[in-house]
Each structure stands twice: as structure tokens, then as C-alpha cells.
Amino acid sequence: MSAALDTSGLSVGWPGHAPVLTGLDLRLAPGERIGLVGPNGAGKSTLFATLAGLIPPLAGQISVMGDPLPPATISARIGVLLQHSEDQLFCPTLAEDVRFGPQNQGLRGDALDARVTCALAQCDLSHLADRPVHHLSGGEKRRAAIAGLLAMQPEILLLDEPSAALDLRSRRALMGLLARMPQAMVIASHDLDMLLDLCPRILLVDAGRVQADGPAQDVLSDAALMQRHGQEVPASLRATGPVSPVAIGQRG
Amino acid sequence: MAEAAPRLPDCPRTRLLVALILAFAFASVRQITSLPLLAAFALAALVASGQPLAVVARLRAPAMLALAIALALALFSGSDTLWQAGPLHLRSDGVAAGALVALRLLAIVTLTLVLLGSLPPHKLAEALRSLWLPAILSDLVMLTLRYIDEMRARLARAEAARRLRGGGAGWRALPERAAVFATALIHGQHRADRVWAAMRLRHYGAARPATPPFGLHDLLWIGAALALAAALVWLDRAT
Numbered sequence: 206m207s208a209a210l211d212t213s214g215l216s217v218g219w220p221g222h223a224p225v226l227t228g229l230d231l232r233l234a235p236g237e238r239i240g241l242v243g244p245n246g247a248g249k250s251t252l253f254a255t256l257a258g259l260i261p262p263l264a265g266q267i268s269v270m271g272d273p274l275p276p277a278t279i280s281a282r283i284g285v286l287l288q289h290s291e292d293q294l295f296c297p298t299l300a301e302d303v304r305f306g307p308q309n310q311g312l313r314g315d316a317l318d319a320r321v322t323c324a325l326a327q328c329d330l331s332h333l334a335d336r337p338v339h340h341l342s343g344g345e346k347r348r349a350a351i352a353g354l355l356a357m358q359p360e361i362l363l364l365d366e367p368s369a370a371l372d373l374r375s376r377r378a379l380m381g382l383l384a385r386m387p388q389a390m391v392i393a394s395h396d397l398d399m400l401l402d403l404c405p406r407i408l409l410v411d412a413g414r415v416q417a418d419g420p421a422q423d424v425l426s427d428a429a430l431m432q433r434h435g436q437e438v439p440a441s442l443r444a445t446g447p448v449s450p451v452a453i454g455q456r457g
Numbered sequence: 458m459a460e461a462a463p464r465l466p467d468c469p470r471t472r473l474l475v476a477l478i479l480a481f482a483f484a485s486v487r488q489i490t491s492l493p494l495l496a497a498f499a500l501a502a503l504v505a506s507g508q509p510l511a512v513v514a515r516l517r518a519p520a521m522l523a524l525a526i527a528l529a530l531a532l533f534s535g536s537d538t539l540w541q542a543g544p545l546h547l548r549s550d551g552v553a554a555g556a557l558v559a560l561r562l563l564a565i566v567t568l569t570l571v572l573l574g575s576l577p578p579h580k581l582a583e584a585l586r587s588l589w590l591p592a593i594l595s596d597l598v599m600l601t602l603r604y605i606d607e608m609r610a611r612l613a614r615a616e617a618a619r620r621l622r623g624g625g626a627g628w629r630a631l632p633e634r635a636a637v638f639a640t641a642l643i644h645g646q647h648r649a650d651r652v653w654a655a656m657r658l659r660h661y662g663a664a665r666p667a668t669p670p671f672g673l674h675d676l677l678w679i680g681a682a683l684a685l686a687a688a689l690v691w692l693d694r695a696t
Binding site (some may be wrong): 259268284285287289295298306353 | 470607662
């Protein structure tokens with residue numbers, strides 16, 4: 206089976222600047238969830254911008270579902286939640302914002318309405334459809350941005366700091382939503398407890414390279430590795446000691 | 458407000474077209490004798506709005522501008538002196554030119570406020586797009602209107618932060634204020650970049666909804682506006 210996302214020898218960086226991440230060989234299976242961890246400036250957002258087609262890779266190849274992706278090409282198969290997700294909400298009302306993507310894909314009439322209704326329902330936002338987007342709470346805005354992505358039916362989701370600045374209830378609601386979604390995902394976050402819950406696999410990037418790639422439990426509980434790269438072992442692992450693989454499976 | 462103004466067209470595109478047709482007709486008036494007619498049109502539009510007082514309240518700034526223009530033309534333009542007080546000369550042809558410019562301006566602004574002032578920004582942007590304005594320009598209008606309040610709020614927060622950290626007041630603080638303004642502009646540009654990226658990621662511009670044809674009601678409104686405009690121009694030229 207083709208990988209959902211496959212990169213080989215990928216180097217990323219902003220055009221005209223030095224690469225921030227080099228030699229990335231990443232294979233994301235369909236439906237797989239990977240947590241992307243690293244200090245600020247490690248290149249997580251730049252990697253997402255490259256995979257999304259906003260900037261060209263400095264070197265290397267990207268394939269989506271087995272098809273090579275030409276440099277700086279925005280693919281309908283990839284949905285991206287930006288770090289500042291409120292910037293993704295630019296239409297007057299929530300329903301109009303969710304409609305924006307599929308409408309640009311050429312969907313019209315009942316099919317478009319059904320797509321919007323379904324995306325709003327998936328994100329538990331149906332009751333807010335007509336609300337101006339700037340009247341939504343932080344958690345609702347985050348889910349609204351995800352609804353906008355789901356309405357385009359992507360096969361891969363790249364989520365940049367999805368739980369940042371959310372209160373506990375909103376964070377829990379977001380995690381429930383992400384756990385239910387069947388798409389392959391890469392989640393970049395400093396919320397390591399959330400990654401432990403959602404992602405069986407962790408990729409740790411720092412100093413321009415991948416420093417670790419393995420099961421979440423192994424990578425995140427390695428105190429020396431985490432400390433070396435400016436990270437901390439998540440609170441849940443510190444409190445209870447290493448978690449068994451069975452327990453990890455039950456979390457997801 | 459749209460519900461309170463049943464005597465206006467419902468469709469934003471029709472409103473925009475009617476406003477454009479009449480505004481061009483008003484702007485083409487050249488004779489001072491046509492001004493009562495122009496004033497009558499403006500008054501009729503005010504009444505049709507269903508909220509004349511609200512519209513009049515929004516006319517304060519344009520009225521001040523019109524008055525300033527009229528005074529400047531009356532005092533500094535033309536040659537036939539009507540009245541003199543020291544270096545000030547009130548000139549008859551300046552008064553006529555001032556009245557013409559000021560009343561045309563007020564009539565056009567009144568009409569625009571009545572027809573377009575009650576439309577939500579996105580409806581106005583959609584109407585502009587449906588009249589073959591390039592999508593990028595209509596979206597620019599919509600996004601400018603959408604974010605202008607946020608920019609203003611950001612500027613106010615930055616200004617408050619400056620004052621809280623001992624920033625001065627008055628003209629001496631001008632360099633500090635300029636720095637605050639420049640920073641707000643740079644933040645605004647970064648945000649604009651992010652919004653643009655978000656729009657591209659959702660395939661902005663890949664497909665546009667088709668514009669529905671005008672209905673009979675809309676065609677009647679446009680026809681009436683054309684007839685009024687033609688009558689106004691004909692009367693103006695005939696006198």
C-alpha cells in the first residue's frame with residue numbers, strides 16, 4: 206500500500222535562508238498519527254509550510270498517496286491547521302467559512318450544503334453555523350478551522366499547535382475530535398501529554414535534523430534524550446513511570 | 458436595516474447598480490437650476506431608507522466637508538464680488554460653483570448611504586464581484602472591512618501599552634507614536650500573509666460561483682434608475 210505521505214532527503218527552509226531541517230525521510234501510513242516534537246525554531250512550521258506547498262523544498266522529494274508532488278504545489282489531499290488558526294477564519298460567518306474551501310473545489314448546490322453540514326456536525330459546531338467567526342471562543346475557533354479543513358475531505362492533516370492556548374475543556378473536546386478522525390495526521394505540538402494520547406509515533410527534531418523517530422512511549426519517556434533537546438518528559442509519564450504499550454493502545 | 462427599508466431593492470447587486478447609475482447622473486449636473494431636483498431626489502432617498510434620522514446622523518462629516526468646499530469656492534473663486542469685508546470677497550460665481558459642488562456631493566453621499574450603508578461588508582463585496590470587478594479587488598474590500606476594526610483595536614492596545622510604560626503625550630511623543638503605528642502595520646502585514654496562505658491552502662480562486670441573472674423586480678429598479686438619470690441629465694442640459 207502506498208504511504209499517505211512520503212518524503213525522501215527533504216530539506217526545508219524559507220527561500221533565501223539556510224535550511225532549518227535537512228535529510229528528512231518520513232513515511233506516514235494511511236490513518237497513522239505522528240507527533241512532531243522539537244524546540245521553537247526547530248523547523249516544524251517550516252516543514253508544514255513545505256509539505257502544504259506554500260514554499261518549495263530546498264532539496265528532496267514529496268509524494269502524496271504514491272504520487273510525486275511538484276514543488277510548491279498545494280494539494281487537495283493535504284489539509285493544514287495553521288499555528289494561528291484564527292487567521293484561517295476570514296469569512297463573515299462560520300458556515301460561510303466552512304463553505305469557502307469546497308466551493309473553491311467546484312462543489313455547488315445540495316452537495317456543497319451537505320458537505321458543510323457534515324463538517325460542522327463532525328466538529329460539534331452545527332449550532333454555531335450562523336455565528337460571526339470573531340464571536341467564537343478560542344476552542345470553537347480551533348474546531349471551526351478544522352471543520353473548514355474537513356469540508357475539503359483531505360486524506361492527510363498537518364496540525365500545527367492545535368491545543369495551544371486552549372482551556373482544559375476545549376483541549377479535551379479537541380482531542381476527542383482528533384481521535385475520531387480517520388485521516389493520517391502529523392501533529393506538531395509542545396503539548397506532549399496530548400501527543401502521548403493521540404500519536405503512537407513521535408518524531409523529535411532539533412538542530413536541523415531528526416533526532417529520534419519511534420514509539421511515543423519510548424521517545425517521550427527517555428529523559429536524557431528529551432533534556433538534550435530542550436524537552437521534558439510529559440507529566441503523565443513522570444507521575445506514573447513508563448506506560449505499557451497496552452495502556453498506550455487503550456489511550457488512543 | 459434592510460427589513461426596515463422595504464422601498465429599496467433587496468438584491469445588493471441591484472442596489473449597487475442603482476447607486477452607480479444615479480451617482481453618475483448626479484455628478485453630471487451642471488446647472489444651478491437643477492439643484493432643487495437633486496435635493497428632491499436625495500430627500501426621497503432619505504424617506505425611502507425608512508431611517509432618515511440615522512442616515513442624517515452619518516451625514517455630519519460629509520456635510521462639514523461640503524460646507525468647507527462651498528465656503529472656499531465662494532470666497533476664493535470667481536470675479537463678481539457680491540459683498541466685501543476687508544480682504545474677504547464673496548463672489549457670485551464662486552457661490553454658484555460652491556453650491557453646485559456641495560449639493561452634488563451631499564446628494565451622492567446620501568444616496569450611497571441609503572442604498573449601500575445598510576449592506577453587510579461581505580454582501581457589498583459579493584455585489585462588486587458580480588458586477589465584474591476582479592475577484593481579488595472585491596475580496597480585498599471584504600478583507601479590509603473585516604480586519605480594519607481588529608487593526609484599530611491592536612493599535613489602541615499598543616498605544617495603551619506605550620502610555621503604561623511611561624510614554625509621553627503631545628507632539629513630543631510623535632516619534633514613539635510613529636513607532637507604535639509602524640509596528641502595528643508590520644503585524645498587520647504578517648497577519649495578512651498568514652490569511653493569504655490560509656486562503657491559498659483552501660484553493661482560493663480555483664472556482665467562482667456563477668452569478669444568477671437579474672430578476673424582474675431588479676430589472677424594474679435598474680430601469681427606473683436609468684429613466685430617472687436620463688430625465689435628470691436631459692432637464693439639466695435643456696435649461
